[in-house]
Amino acid sequence: MKKINKYITTALFLGASVASAFAQADSNHSYRMKGVSKKPVVTIGGFSDFKGAKAKQESHFENNFLPNISKTSADPYGDGGVANKNNGDIAFGNDTEVHVKVNGISDLGLKYGAVIELEANSTNDSWNSDVNADKAYIFTESWAGKLEFGNNIGAAQKMKVGAETIARAAGGINGEYLNYINLPMIAHADYYTQNDATSLAETGFKVPRFILIPQHPTGHGGYAKGYDNYMFECDYNGNNAIDTGDETTCYNARHGKNFKLDFEEIEDATKVSYYSPRVWGLQFGASYTPDTANHGTSGETKGIDNMSIKEVYDWGLGYTNAFGNVGLSVTVTGQEGESQHYRYTGGVATKTREDLSSMEYGINLTYFGLTLAGSYGDWGNSLQEKRNVNNIYSFNYNTSGEMDPAALTDSYKSFDDATYNTLGLSYEFGPYAFSGTYFKSEFQDNEFSAFSLGVDYQISKGLMSYAEITSFEFDSNQPRGTELTTAQENEGVIKDNEGYVGLVGILLNF
Amino acid sequence: MPENENIVHEYPENPKTKRKTRAGKLFTENDKDIVVFGGEKKIQNEKVQQEIAKTQSSEASFYISRELWRSSLEVISSMMPISLMDSNSGLIVTDWGTLNQNQNRRYKLNVLVKGKDVSEDSLVVSVFEQKLHLEKWENTNTDGSLKKDITSKILRRAKELQRVQ
Numbered sequence: 001m002k003k004i005n006k007y008i009t010t011a012l013f014l015g016a017s018v019a020s021a022f023a024q025a026d027s028n029h030s031y032r033m034k035g036v037s038k039k040p041v042v043t044i045g046g047f048s049d050f051k052g053a054k055a056k057q058e059s060h061f062e063n064n065f066l067p068n069i070s071k072t073s074a075d076p077y078g079d080g081g082v083a084n085k086n087n088g089d090i091a092f093g094n095d096t097e098v099h100v101k102v103n104g105i106s107d108l109g110l111k112y113g114a115v116i117e118l119e120a121n122s123t124n125d126s127w128n129s130d131v132n133a134d135k136a137y138i139f140t141e142s143w144a145g146k147l148e149f150g151n152n153i154g155a156a157q158k159m160k161v162g163a164e165t166i167a168r169a170a171g172g173i174n175g176e177y178l179n180y181i182n183l184p185m186i187a188h189a190d191y192y193t194q195n196d197a198t199s200l201a202e203t204g205f206k207v208p209r210f211i212l213i214p215q216h217p218t219g220h221g222g223y224a225k226g227y228d229n230y231m232f233e234c235d236y237n238g239n240n241a242i243d244t245g246d247e248t249t250c251y252n253a254r255h256g257k258n259f260k261l262d263f264e265e266i267e268d269a270t271k272v273s274y275y276s277p278r279v280w281g282l283q284f285g286a287s288y289t290p291d292t293a294n295h296g297t298s299g300e301t302k303g304i305d306n307m308s309i310k311e312v313y314d315w316g317l318g319y320t321n322a323f324g325n326v327g328l329s330v331t332v333t334g335q336e337g338e339s340q341h342y343r344y345t346g347g348v349a350t351k352t353r354e355d356l357s358s359m360e361y362g363i364n365l366t367y368f369g370l371t372l373a374g375s376y377g378d379w380g381n382s383l384q385e386k387r388n389v390n391n392i393y394s395f396n397y398n399t400s401g402e403m404d405p406a407a408l409t410d411s412y413k414s415f416d417d418a419t420y421n422t423l424g425l426s427y428e429f430g431p432y433a434f435s436g437t438y439f440k441s442e443f444q445d446n447e448f449s450a451f452s453l454g455v456d457y458q459i460s461k462g463l464m465s466y467a468e469i470t471s472f473e474f475d476s477n478q479p480r481g482t483e484l485t486t487a488q489e490n491e492g493v494i495k496d497n498e499g500y501v502g503l504v505g506i507l508l509n510f
Numbered sequence: 511m512p513e514n515e516n517i518v519h520e521y522p523e524n525p526k527t528k529r530k531t532r533a534g535k536l537f538t539e540n541d542k543d544i545v546v547f548g549g550e551k552k553i554q555n556e557k558v559q560q561e562i563a564k565t566q567s568s569e570a571s572f573y574i575s576r577e578l579w580r581s582s583l584e585v586i587s588s589m590m591p592i593s594l595m596d597s598n599s600g601l602i603v604t605d606w607g608t609l610n611q612n613q614n615r616r617y618k619l620n621v622l623v624k625g626k627d628v629s630e631d632s633l634v635v636s637v638f639e640q641k642l643h644l645e646k647w648e649n650t651n652t653d654g655s656l657k658k659d660i661t662s663k664i665l666r667r668a669k670e671l672q673r674v675q
Contacts, residue, residue: 045535171526174526275522433532509530
């Protein structure tokens with residue numbers, strides 16, 4: 001499958017490049033048409049999106065720390081409990097971007113231009129780590145299709161349809177509400193020594209991870225997310241191996257980033273994409289990313305990585321048509337890539353990860369202002385750590401699948417494919433729009449579900465207010481602590497979370 | 511490459527951009543960004559502007575496609591001055607004018623919008639060409655490519671206008 005992907009994509013890129021070259025070289029015209037060619041135009045636009053949020057979570061997540069065994073009646077949360085990220089107070093968020101675009105048409109009809117989307121936030125965005133631009137790419141369009149070169153999402157993300165593409169208000173199951181809740185976590189800090197890199201590497205708990213938004217892995221920051229997104233695998237000295245000294249240095253460098261969701265960390269890695277015109281309703285797209293660690297001008301492929309994947313091929317196939325008053329859009333999208341994380345002990349690879357291979361199927365049906373959509377995604381065992389040939393390492397399970405906190409051994413367990421599905425309905429009526437979207441996922445037996453209702457109202461051109469409420473529920477692959485003491489059982493099990501998040505906001509688009 | 515209605519040059523948009531697009535744009539017509547540099551010469555002719563404004567008024571009635579009429583006015587007026595335009599008959603006629611640096615060739619354009627649909631069947635574009643020979647303008651045959659380009663540009667713009675509305 002991998003080789004076929006490479007051949008197909010290579011052929012498409014060559015074809016698109018040749019087609020573009022023909023468009024350039026087409027000199028069949030006996031004139032240069034003044035009205036057709038267009039000198040480059042530079043335009044500016046952007047948006048500012050302000051929102052207020054209030055979350056209601058499980059009580060143990062609505063304080064500064066999770067409870068632990070040292071709690072007393074005077075100090076119910078004691079010392080040493082793991083810190084909560086969001087304690088449920090009202091929070092404000094503001095996301096602002098300024099977009100600069102260039103558009104032109106050559107004398108021979110080739111469209112060309114660039115898109116630069118600058119971040120204008122006063123603090124780092126929790127979805128996108130430390131960058132000053134969200135997207136920056138050059139494009140060309142001819143009769144043969146569109147080419148993009150630079151930092152933008154790939155074909156699989158762009159072309160797919162599903163409930164998340166019809167969600168209104170703040171975006172429903174696209175995950176804006178996730179910024180205001182806590183992910184499941186073990187309570188007692190003794191079982192999770194956050195500040196000790198040595199124990200993290202060898203004996204610390206691996207927290208449960210979840211698929212939180214309906215995206216392929218590169219649109220999900222590279223992997224499932226958990227309370228702690230530190231991967232313990234960082235080729236800090238750049239020798240393509242994870243050596244003993246790397247983890248401590250890497251942990252210290254990335255400490256503090258654990259609370260970020262970082263969904264957008266690698267989706268805009270430098271790539272080349274091609275999109276065909278829609279022919280009889282059918283459209284094809286493909287992208288090639290040599291290394292998800294490449295961003296902007298940096299060709300750095302080593303050093304600090306969250307999840308470096310090489311040779312990533314995105315592809316998408318879509319069909320769009322109208323049958324009377326019913327519109328239909330169906331897509332199949334996929335990703336393939338090579339995992340690059342290896343850990344060596346004494347020159348022998350002791351930890352490797354599965355390669356990337358994911359698929360998603362989506363459908364949209366529209367009838368006047370009503371749209372019904374759904375999708376199914378399958379990550380397989382993409383990028384999951386493997387210990388032996390057929391085993392996938394995850395949480396600190398013993399060979400019976402039970403939590404073994406005393407031993408904290410590096411054990412293994414096989415899991416079903418990581419999957420998710422979405423279902424949604426939206427309706428537009430004049431300046432109003434409503435949507436209801438549902439999402440459910442399973443990753444290594446850790447389940448997550450969310451249901452979101454949203455409404456937005458276009459106050460005037462470029463100004464939209466919205467309100468949204470999302471209920472969520474985590475169901476961790478709760479270990480059965482048969483060997484735990486009572487105190488350990490109270491404090492050592494994973495604290496799941498469920499509740500809801502209310503968002504109200506206003507979007508200005510210029 | 512001839513325009514074919516079964517081949518559509520539309521490309522997927524970033525899903526997050528779609529949400530912003532639904533809100534429209536604050537300052538500009540047709541939900542476009544603000545031009546800060548470059549751009550096509552604005553349509554200066556006041557009468558042409560008034561005619562275009564009519565297409566956006568619900569009080570004016572048209573027996574032909576509004577989008578096709580408006581896009582024809584926009585495209586043709588950006589190329590050369592219009593000497594006659596009549597929305598009742600759907601006719602646009604230009605003066606003779608040059609299109610590029612070549613001062614030895616000039617063109618005259620006639621456009622007839624004759625239908626309600628935005629399609630090639632509702633549009634007739636005629637191009638007349640003359641070349642300068644011994645200080646006299648002589649009629650000459652055109653190769654058809656200019657006619658095709660004007661037709662496709664008018665149809666493309668008309669479809670854009672249809673999508674916006």
